[in-house]
Amino acid sequence: MPFIPTTDGDRMAMLQAIGVPDIAALFADVPASVRISGLDLPPGRSEADVYEHMHQVSHRNAHHLIGFLGGGYYDHFIPACVDEMASRSEFYTAYTPYQPEASQGTLQAIFEYQTAICRITDMEVANASLYDGGTALYEAAMMAIRLTGRKKILLDSGVNPIYRNILYSYTRNLAVDFVEIPVVHGQSDRDRIVSALDDQTAAIILQNPNFFGAVDDFTDVIQSAHAKGCLAVMSVYPVSLGILKTPGKMGADIVTGEGQSLGLPLSFGGPYLGFMATRLAHVRKMPGRIAGATIDANGRRGFVLTLQAREQHIRREKAMSNICSNEALCALRALIYLSWLGKAGFKDLAHICAQKAEYAKTRLSAIPGVEIKKSAPTFNEFTIELPCDASGVVSRMIDRGFAAGFPLGRYYKGMENYLLVAVTEKRTREQIGIFAEALEGVL
């Protein structure tokens, strides 16, 4: 039985109304090379057969590798309480349950998540979440354009190259003028950023720590931006905020980041979690849902979606964004994770990651031919220079049971010998030692 409610006649009438010959014509903008020509599905099989098949397929995943791979997504430990609480049916099966009279639990969870994001970033308001760190950064760029009425955006090339690709592809048909400022020795070129600021600049986009792992304090750069009426957008790694100076303290106007590290498994690209926070003065130009606390007719504290006039279902094409959803379940995981750690635990986690990374630096820099620049402080990720091509090293390390890191040559020309190495609290001293020995063995 087909579950398609329209008849062939209905579909023809609709196609004629919009003036296209057939359904395929609607997909003309999708390059043929990425279109599926046929699914080549075998005939149906029993549940037990399918289960066994999927089980075998899942074993082909390289789940045995010891991970030193980061690049914006990190292998952190997820306490059992995160799965246990987030999979409760009240949260897990609910679809956009935002009627306040029926959905106080979901709304409160979102409100508390927003509060947690504000606390770790030192910002004043956060939204209910966006798709991921990259699309959150795109939304921040568009928000800066709305707030300033300007079109130029200075983009530090230390911003995650995946995010920069998202910015370029999302804005391809929009009037946005990106000016990329190259890093020097893996650090932001603040003189060049400041001299490129002018009264046409909507925002500067910075990342801390940057893609090479360098930690910076952008307070001075942000002050220079504000002097030109320009906003500061900062993408941050949330776990680092346990010990690093926060974007709020640096004066950032819009803060975004990838929330995967807060209790979400690494799962081949998602679902992940984009977070966004800003100053109260800018809240009306912020995209996405916002849960707010209020008092009901009986004087009891309650929660509602608020400031919805910014959103698509009310403002149609004049909405602040086309975003019409959020990552509520992922945001809930982040909230459970952060609540479980607590303020002290969050700080401890950051310390452990930073200390283990420093130990890894010591071990790796002792390998003949490996060099680690000490020009900038780092958090849990750092760049090492190898005597040979990093992609080849990564392949050879897979054979030895390691995901060794991210070869920078993939996104940065001339950096073919550089490898980005990440260390989380999950890596033991012993694993780091074996990793160093294995790396020495494959050079």
Place this chain on the structure above:
Amino acid sequence: MSIMEMHFTKDHEWFRVEGDEATVGITDHAQQALGDITFVDLPKVGKVVSAHDSLLVVESVKAASDVFAPVAGTVSAVNEKLASSPELINQSACADGWLCKLKPFIPAMTELMTAEQYKIFLQEH
């Protein structure tokens, strides 16, 4: 300034002229239809608009509505009091609840109504 010297549009805006400056607001009928006004997204001084362009957005408990420019011009001032007291529009749509001023402005030749004509327009619609 008496109501007789004001001009009205079919979109329920009013404006009155003082020298080369036009003060713009929404009508009492409009504020009643919108209900309690909660926020006014005021334009930036210097914004240039043509007649019928969206000038600003007024949010109420019921809706978010564009206010269209009744005449073309350049925004020369905005009613800063509305940032903290948007209810001024409900209390005094045609006086203290003014929205912004346009200077210079280009008077539109058609489609404007006097207070009397607007009253009849409201009765007919």
